[in-house]
Amino acid sequence: MHPKVFRDELVRAAEWVADYLVRLPELPVTRPVPDAHRRVLAAGSLPDDGQDLGGLLDFVHESVAPYPTGNGHPAFFAWINSPPSPPGVIAELLACAINATCGMGEHALMDLERGVVRDLAALAGLPTTTGGVLTSGGSMANLLCLATARQWFLQQHGATDGPAYDQAHARLVAYHSDQAHMSVAKATAVIGLPPWRLRAVPTTRDRRMDVSALRAAVDRDRASGLLPFCVVSNLGTTASGAIDTPAPITDLCRRYGMWHHADGAWGGLGAALPELASAYAGVADLDSLTVDPHKTLSVPVGCGAALVTDPEQLRAAFAFRASYLDGDQEWPWLSDYTIELTRPGTRALTLWATLRHLGRSGVTTLLSHYQDLARHLRERIQDHPRLELCTSGPLPVVCFRLRTTAQDSTPSAFHAAVAARLQQRGHAYLATVEHHGETILRACICNYRTTTADLDTLLHEVLTTAQLLNGTHAR
Numbered sequence: 253m254h255p256k257v258f259r260d261e262l263v264r265a266a267e268w269v270a271d272y273l274v275r276l277p278e279l280p281v282t283r284p285v286p287d288a289h290r291r292v293l294a295a296g297s298l299p300d301d302g303q304d305l306g307g308l309l310d311f312v313h314e315s316v317a318p319y320p321t322g323n324g325h326p327a328f329f330a331w332i333n334s335p336p337s338p339p340g341v342i343a344e345l346l347a348c349a350i351n352a353t354c355g356m357g358e359h360a361l362m363d364l365e366r367g368v369v370r371d372l373a374a375l376a377g378l379p380t381t382t383g384g385v386l387t388s389g390g391s392m393a394n395l396l397c398l399a400t401a402r403q404w405f406l407q408q409h410g411a412t413d414g415p416a417y418d419q420a421h422a423r424l425v426a427y428h429s430d431q432a433h434m435s436v437a438k439a440t441a442v443i444g445l446p447p448w449r450l451r452a453v454p455t456t457r458d459r460r461m462d463v464s465a466l467r468a469a470v471d472r473d474r475a476s477g478l479l480p481f482c483v484v485s486n487l488g489t490t491a492s493g494a495i496d497t498p499a500p501i502t503d504l505c506r507r508y509g510m511w512h513h514a515d516g517a518w519g520g521l522g523a524a525l526p527e528l529a530s531a532y533a534g535v536a537d538l539d540s541l542t543v544d545p546h547k548t549l550s551v552p553v554g555c556g557a558a559l560v561t562d563p564e565q566l567r568a569a570f571a572f573r574a575s576y577l578d579g580d581q582e583w584p585w586l587s588d589y590t591i592e593l594t595r596p597g598t599r600a601l602t603l604w605a606t607l608r609h610l611g612r613s614g615v616t617t618l619l620s621h622y623q624d625l626a627r628h629l630r631e632r633i634q635d636h637p638r639l640e641l642c643t644s645g646p647l648p649v650v651c652f653r654l655r656t657t658a659q660d661s662t663p664s665a666f667h668a669a670v671a672a673r674l675q676q677r678g679h680a681y682l683a684t685v686e687h688h689g690e691t692i693l694r695a696c697i698c699n700y701r702t703t704t705a706d707l708d709t710l711l712h713e714v715l716t717t718a719q720l721l722n723g724t725h726a727r
């Protein structure tokens with residue numbers, strides 16, 4: 253490609269990006285992909301001859317951008333899906349041009365990754381010994397940490413290979429709460445535990461792990477000859493934003509020689525907020541923590557992180573040698589700490605740019621802003637006669653239901669119908685979640701562009717949609 257053509261296309265693309273991000277709030281939150289269009293996109297259609305690059309931007313403009321999930325829009329409240337930070341967008345482009353492989357050899361972006369991992373650990377309240385790696389997201393970070401926990405435990409028991417490994421491995425048991433994210437179950441399956449050896453510990457009314465039930469489960473398993481090796485707690489449950497305070501769970505883990513991993517994909521940085529500090533008591537004593545900067549910090553997807561307070565344990569699980577890869581002992585390659593060998597430098601640079609732009613105080617201001625918005629939404633719900641607030645928080649997830657006798661459908665079916673119709677209308681977007689066996693409405697706040705007006709739009713949409721479906725009336 254001629255350098256001039258490249259430059260011109262790059263400038264056009266940059267202008268398109270700037271316009272797109274400015275205009276996003278005026279566009280429908282989402283637009284479903286028409287079936288015919290979806291079939292065309294999914295068919296695969298590589299032409300024999302290469303085409304003009306100019307077609308790329310037109311293709312994105314006409315065929316991709318009009319059909320977003322919605323997570324760039326300030327009135328999008330489903331799942332935990334934030335918009336990209338502007339510094340992150342720029343950094344992604346720059347890192348792509350540099351195209352570092354970030355797993356082997358030397359590269360300044362690998363050093364930068366070491367630095368941002370330390371920054372994340374400091375924000376999370378972990379000790380200065382902490383190391384780790386950036387990952388594609390929270391699921392991968394949970395997997396790395398569980399594999400590390402398993403390796404550490406087997407090492408402690410002199411069972412890293414041979415028949416001792418087979419015998420010990422067949423008895424390993426892990427624990428998570430009945431509110432854990434499904435990526436924890438996926439990770440334990442990937443490291444070779446069958447479902448029955450992952451215990452779902454019951455939670456209290458406020459959705460936190462019941463530590464006495466955990467203790468009882470561990471005691472039962474030990475008594476029957478099993479090997480409890482790891483507890484996964486939640487620093488922010490996906491469904492309702494509940495926090496398992498680390499200290500009592502770590503105490504139990506220390507007593508029984510188990511690893512304590514906390515899944516903080518949603519709320520791993522919340523300890524930085526004074527109003528939440530007591531909920532995070534003991535966070536510094538965790539063995540490992542997942543954080544997910546592509547959630548609350550709006551780093552462009554995918555950027556998660558596996559943080560391990562003794563990073564040598566992570567290395568013990570993932571450093572494998574080969575004659576064609578001659579690693580550095582003083583500055584171990586980052587591939588020694590993860591499954592990936594060739595790794596993108598985009599994660600480090602987008603995270604660095606976002607953190608630099610915010611600064612430490614900007615991170616706390618952002619997280620406090622989400623807390624304030626959630627408070628506003630909760631108050632609006634509590635004040636409204638047709639709405640009922642359900643257990644959620646302290647993180648900024650708001651679960652609620654319509655007060656309805658829903659003559660022609662169950663409350664669950666009615667809430668599902670409201671969410672589906674509301675999503676189609678395109679003014680706001682929220683998802684549903686199961687709560688005490690009932691499907692209810694769930695709004696998650698993690699968009700720095702969201703204002704109280706967007707929350708008011710959301711409630712207006714919920715009520716209007718309910719009316720349209722003609723199923724609500726005050727009790």
Ligand SMILES: Cc1ncc(COP(=O)(O)O)c(C=O)c1O
Pocket residue numbers: 332388389390391392394433435488489490515516517518544556
């Ligand atoms: C608590 C929790 N853990 C893990 C994950 C998975 O993270 P990711 O989607 O980045 O893989 C999520 C995603 O929402 C989550 O809420």
